Amino acid sequence: MGTVDRELFMQNGYLVLRDVVSSDELNQLRTSYEVLLDRQKEIWTAGRGPDDPPGGAWDSAPQPRVQLFSWDDQAGVQMVDESTINVVEFWLSEDIKGAAEQLLSMPVAASSEISLMCNPTFDYGPAPWHRDVHPIDMGPMASMQEALVEHGPTYVQWNVPLYDDDVLWVVPGSHARLNTDVEDRHLRKDPRVPLPGGVPVELAAGDAIVYINYILHWGSDYSTRAFRRTMTSGHTIFPSWSWQDLVFTHYMATESGALFEGWARRVEHLKATTERCLRAVLVGDRRGYLESLKVLHPVAGPKGQLQLTIWLCKAAMMLHLLKRSDYHDVPWDFRRRTEGRHGITLNWGPAFAERFTKREADTIWAHFNPLEDRLKAAAGEDYVPGYQSGPIPYYLEAMREPLALEELTACVLSSARLHPSE
Numbered sequence: 001m002g003t004v005d006r007e008l009f010m011q012n013g014y015l016v017l018r019d020v021v022s023s024d025e026l027n028q029l030r031t032s033y034e035v036l037l038d039r040q041k042e043i044w045t046a047g048r049g050p051d052d053p054p055g056g057a058w059d060s061a062p063q064p065r066v067q068l069f070s071w072d073d074q075a076g077v078q079m080v081d082e083s084t085i086n087v088v089e090f091w092l093s094e095d096i097k098g099a100a101e102q103l104l105s106m107p108v109a110a111s112s113e114i115s116l117m118c119n120p121t122f123d124y125g126p127a128p129w130h131r132d133v134h135p136i137d138m139g140p141m142a143s144m145q146e147a148l149v150e151h152g153p154t155y156v157q158w159n160v161p162l163y164d165d166d167v168l169w170v171v172p173g174s175h176a177r178l179n180t181d182v183e184d185r186h187l188r189k190d191p192r193v194p195l196p197g198g199v200p201v202e203l204a205a206g207d208a209i210v211y212i213n214y215i216l217h218w219g220s221d222y223s224t225r226a227f228r229r230t231m232t233s234g235h236t237i238f239p240s241w242s243w244q245d246l247v248f249t250h251y252m253a254t255e256s257g258a259l260f261e262g263w264a265r266r267v268e269h270l271k272a273t274t275e276r277c278l279r280a281v282l283v284g285d286r287r288g289y290l291e292s293l294k295v296l297h298p299v300a301g302p303k304g305q306l307q308l309t310i311w312l313c314k315a316a317m318m319l320h321l322l323k324r325s326d327y328h329d330v331p332w333d334f335r336r337r338t339e340g341r342h343g344i345t346l347n348w349g350p351a352f353a354e355r356f357t358k359r360e361a362d363t364i365w366a367h368f369n370p371l372e373d374r375l376k377a378a379a380g381e382d383y384v385p386g387y388q389s390g391p392i393p394y395y396l397e398a399m400r401e402p403l404a405l406e407e408l409t410a411c412v413l414s415s416a417r418l419h420p421s422e
């Protein structure tokens with residue numbers, strides 16, 4: 001792989017790369033994935049609910065996905081083995097990982113979850129247009145876009161079809177701006193029809209699209225029309241996967257296995273740094289806070305640091321929620337994010353809360369109050385179409401009154417005043 005056009009990527013929010021898979025490799029990937037799909041079907045059948053069809057998700061999901069690595073119960077089935085390890089190695093290639101290293105804000109491209117998207121066994125139709133953004137635990141879109149424009153993406157996402165695929169559509173350029181009024185109107189009326197400015201991404205087998213998933217995009221046709229077997233994964237500077245069980249690396253080349261071991265170490269280091277940031281907030285240590293932000297993301301400027309602070313505010317919220325005695329009364333849309341993991345935005349999962357006492361968690365959360373206050377919707381609730389979100393008590397697009405990092409650290413870390421030893 002030579003140089004990829006980062007400028008065009010930042011302008012449009014995506015790049016199409018042609019012929020990144022040779023025909024030999026394509027055949028091997030097709031073969032491996034049919035084996036893996038059979039294994040996944042066993043897992044789906046074993047895990048089906050009482051009202052599910054016999055095949056479970058295979059016969060009921062609009063977009064069944066073969067998951068190579070899963071947090072869920074795998075019914076004792078081992079997915080990747082010696083003869084199918086090529087599906088993992090694919091994402092480590094120079095053409096793919098090398099391109100991601102050029103596109104990300106810094107050249108650390110850790111693989112996130114790896115899967116294969118299939119056509120459903122029935123005609124579901126189009127999905128709704130969306131950005132892969134849930135502001136309840138990620139913060140408002142505008143702050144993330146400003147950080148993106150400042151330093152580039154911290155996560156990029158891929159589709160690489162094994163057979164020709166034109167299901168995915170995008171609105172070029174929408175990754176770096178909010179919805180237009182026209183888009184809002186269309187999305188409110190019917191989010192499952194073509195949007196003005198939307199274009200289909202026409203990929204032949206072995207082509208690739210790499211995109212910034214803040215972009216307005218659309219799974220336009222989940223049906224039996226076309227045989228869909230499209231590989232998808234992401235690369236991130238903040239590994240979203242813990243890579244705790246590295247048994248599969250025994251089947252790989254030593255250098256490949258070493259990458260996963262490095263990412264596993266990176267996750268631990270990022271968790272420790274996230275903890276240091278939150279402890280700096282606890283004691284009002286402004287210098288320590290900013291130093292730890294630099295460790296999290298060395299190239300982040302003021303916008304990037306503000307965004308990290310919003311993610312840390314959400315992390316503080318989750319610590320606080322998890323330690324509440326009435327946690328089970330917390331609304332479901334908060335609980336599902338709190339119980340999930342989303343490393344790409346510094347959510348390390350519920351076990352992370354064990355690093356803090358309830359008292360510490362409550363104090364950290366209280367110190368984030370000035371920021372939380374600006375994120376909260378003044379009307380009690382906000383809704384904008386095109387997000388992975390219904391109405392929530394936060395602004396989806398932009399916080400009330402923009403906040404400079406200086407001002408923010410001053411108020412979040414004002415507790416320094418209460419700690420004269422600082």
Ligand SMILES: O=C(O)CCC(=O)C(=O)O
Nearest residue numbers: 117132159167168218219
């Ligand atoms: O079916 C597709 O290609 C779109 C899937 C999607 O929305 C996503 O991966 O975020």
Ligand SMILES: [Fe+2]
Nearest residue numbers: 130131132217
């Ligand atoms: Fe999506």
